[in-house]
Amino acid sequence: MLFEILITLLTILVTNFLLIKFNFLLDLDGKFEHKTLVKSKKIVPLSGGIVLFILINYFYFQDSIFLISSLSILILGLSSDIDFLRSPKIRIFVQVLILFFYILFSKIYFTDVRINSLNSLLDIYTFALIFNIFCYLVLLNGTNLIDGLNSIILGYYISITIILFIVSFEHNLFIDLKFINVTLSILSVIFLVNFFGKAYMGDGGSYLISFIFGVFLIKFYIQNPLISPYFIMCLLWYPAFENLFSIIRKQIKKISFQTADNKHLHQYLYKFFKKKFNLKKEIINSFTGNLIVLYNLVYFYLIKNFYHNTKVLLFSVTMNISVYVIIYYFLSKKFPDNQSKN
Numbered sequence: 001m002l003f004e005i006l007i008t009l010l011t012i013l014v015t016n017f018l019l020i021k022f023n024f025l026l027d028l029d030g031k032f033e034h035k036t037l038v039k040s041k042k043i044v045p046l047s048g049g050i051v052l053f054i055l056i057n058y059f060y061f062q063d064s065i066f067l068i069s070s071l072s073i074l075i076l077g078l079s080s081d082i083d084f085l086r087s088p089k090i091r092i093f094v095q096v097l098i099l100f101f102y103i104l105f106s107k108i109y110f111t112d113v114r115i116n117s118l119n120s121l122l123d124i125y126t127f128a129l130i131f132n133i134f135c136y137l138v139l140l141n142g143t144n145l146i147d148g149l150n151s152i153i154l155g156y157y158i159s160i161t162i163i164l165f166i167v168s169f170e171h172n173l174f175i176d177l178k179f180i181n182v183t184l185s186i187l188s189v190i191f192l193v194n195f196f197g198k199a200y201m202g203d204g205g206s207y208l209i210s211f212i213f214g215v216f217l218i219k220f221y222i223q224n225p226l227i228s229p230y231f232i233m234c235l236l237w238y239p240a241f242e243n244l245f246s247i248i249r250k251q252i253k254k255i256s257f258q259t260a261d262n263k264h265l266h267q268y269l270y271k272f273f274k275k276k277f278n279l280k281k282e283i284i285n286s287f288t289g290n291l292i293v294l295y296n297l298v299y300f301y302l303i304k305n306f307y308h309n310t311k312v313l314l315f316s317v318t319m320n321i322s323v324y325v326i327i328y329y330f331l332s333k334k335f336p337d338n339q340s341k342n
Contacts, residue, residue, distance in 0.1 A: 004059060004185035011051050012193055019045040025081060027200055044197060046081050048154075048190050049074050049205030056212060059182040066215065069102040073140075073211045077204030095140060095207075099133045108218055110135070113229050114310055136214055139236055142243030143210035144203055149266050149289030150282070153201060153239075154191040156293055157209055158184065160235050163300040164220065167307055173224045179216060195286060210239065230313040234303055237317050238296055241324065265324060266292060268331035 019025050020043065027044040053074045057067055076094050079085040085094075103109050109132040111122050121127045147153045161184050168175035187209075193199045201209070217232045233240070246261045255261075270288045277284065299320060306312040 001181055001185050004055075004182055005189055007059075008051065008055055008186050008189040009193075011055060012047060012189065012199060015047040015051055015054075016045045016199060019047055025050075025078065025202070027202075042197065044200055046078075046202030046204065047199045048194060048201035049077055049203075049208045051190060051199075052186060052205060052208055052212075055186050056182070059186075060179055063106075065102060065105045069098055069106075070208060070211060072098045072101075074204050074208045077144075077202065077207035080203040092137065092141070095137060096133055099136045100129065102215075103129055103132055106215075108215060108222070110218060110221070110229060136211070138240045138243050139214050140207050140210045142239030142241070144206040145242050145246060145261070145264060146239050146266060146292075147201060147203075147206040148264065149270065149292070150197070150286045151191055151195045152266065152289035152292060153206055153209060154187055154194055155290060156238065156296060157213055158187050158191060159293060159297040159300055160213060160217075161187065162297070163235070163304055166301075167304045170304070171307065173227070173307075175220060175223075176216075183212075197282070226308045228308055228310045228313055230310050230317070231303070231307045234313050234317050234320075235300060237320055238292075241321055245324075245328075263332070265328050265331070268328065268335055271335050272331055 025046045027046060053070060057070065061067070073095075076085070076091060076098070080091060085091055109128055111128060112119055113122070122131060143153055146156070161180060164175060165177075165180050165184075167173060190199065190201075194201065213236075217235065221227050221229060221232050242264060246264065249263070250256070250261065266288060269292070270284060273288055274281065274284045279287075299316070303313060303316050306316070
């Protein structure tokens, strides 16, 4: 584990040096940080995704299908980071193509959701493809949406990694310990570097980390038949619901889905704490992000012993969504939505 940590740190330093030297993929004057309304004049490389891709495929090479797919996902995100590919429609279309390629050739996808009528449809390969691609799309774009606070997506997926290890250890479930050790080492180092504002994940990093965990969690589920598929859903509830809730809001307000949505819960929470506490914006940024991560880590810990109980898991995620909506409602009243329709 120490070796992976040292290599990760070295890779970050080299990648950052090269990106700055060639003036490529840099966050200049807080351009990327606009998501959180925190502006800065420092130059920060969007190197998180590149580092993650290099190291996950170096330490944990799976197969050429995963390599090609993860590289394609990363390139798609980087093309968005440098404003080469601005259209959300085109990005989603390319995501669909990449995911179709991966599922088609890897044969790794959900076929059982413990609902007989839906399982009958999942027996139809075409429907299974569409269903699994949709799940990936929600996860990828939801993760990208929550990447508006410092360290939030890294902290979130580190929390998932920790809980997977605990659940597997306590209940004697099969898990790939190499993935756990490698991922935890890489993400922890990137988390610290990100926390101190020395590197950002960018769209490339957020797309890639969600794709990696989507693949691993499906494998984890397939290898452990006792696990309810809704345990996986509970682990990924926050980015997934953030995306779906954004879509619902835009539909209700008749706003084009291509219009930037700056009214997410984490942004309202940031504004709330910024108004309540007289602290630097960077501190409020990190505090808000890590508070959300801590909430989810506690939630994951509370449900870990119910990994096989579908009813309890569905009840828990319903309560989570209810808490989310209630908090969102009160904060949206406190900070009225002035977003224009398109």
